[in-house]
Amino acid sequence: MTYSSHPFLRANENRPVHAGFDDDTTALIKALGFTPRRYAAETVIVRQGENKDRMFVVESGWGCIAHELAGGQRQILDFALKGDIVLPQFNGGGALETFVALTDLSVLVASTKTFALAAMKSPPLFSVILEALVQNGAVIAQHLTNVGRRSALGRSAHLFLELIARLERVGAVNHDSFECPLTQYDLADVLGLTPIHVNRMLRELRERKFLEFRHGHVRMIDRAGLIKFAGFAGEYVES
Structure with missing residues (x-):
């Protein structure tokens, strides 16, 4: 999830970090195939069931990842905040979650295929994503505990x-x-x-x-x- 403290993505310790990136890292990630996008508030970026296999790095704004239920209900699984990596889960039929911009949202986006190629060129970037996925699991576990026991x-x-x-x-x-x-x-x-x-x-x-x-x-x-x-x-x- 949040990855700004990883040494590969850490800015100078004496100045503020913007979305976990310094200028060199931002340039590198864009060079590896991630492109900047802006979404207006309430935009559905990935809809549950769609076959859009993409990953996102949040630069600014708030989003949410939710599982939609019949009848219009939803369970929000997590919020996408500045410095987070969002990798919606997919199966053969499409996305298992919906990713929505709650506010104006700026992201870097790439297909997972593009990311796989980028990771081959930059193992530290691959390490960052793995750490983010582990942290995402920990956050989801706490949210499950919230709903189930707290x-x-x-x-x-x-x-x-x-x-x-x-x-x-x-x-x-x-x-x-x-x-x-x-x-x-x-x-x-x-x-x-x-x-x-x-x-x-x-x-x-x-x-x-x-x-x-x-x-x-x-x-x-x-x-x-x-x-x-x-x-x-x-x-x-x-x-």
């Missing part, structure tokens, strides 16, 4: 702690606060709750003085207390 309040707290940890790694957090474009419907679809239940959980987190989520902005009020309450161990978001 309380509604616990899973809500855990998700916000995961988001701030991931965003912190790419310089998108300021004084324990970050911009968050997720709606209560998005949160409901990742947490396995109803939007009304999500609203109650957000109110309870605010009343307990753990965090505040207003107008697309999350502010951690008592991050240490929230970590203790949620039993959050953030090693799984580290590379």
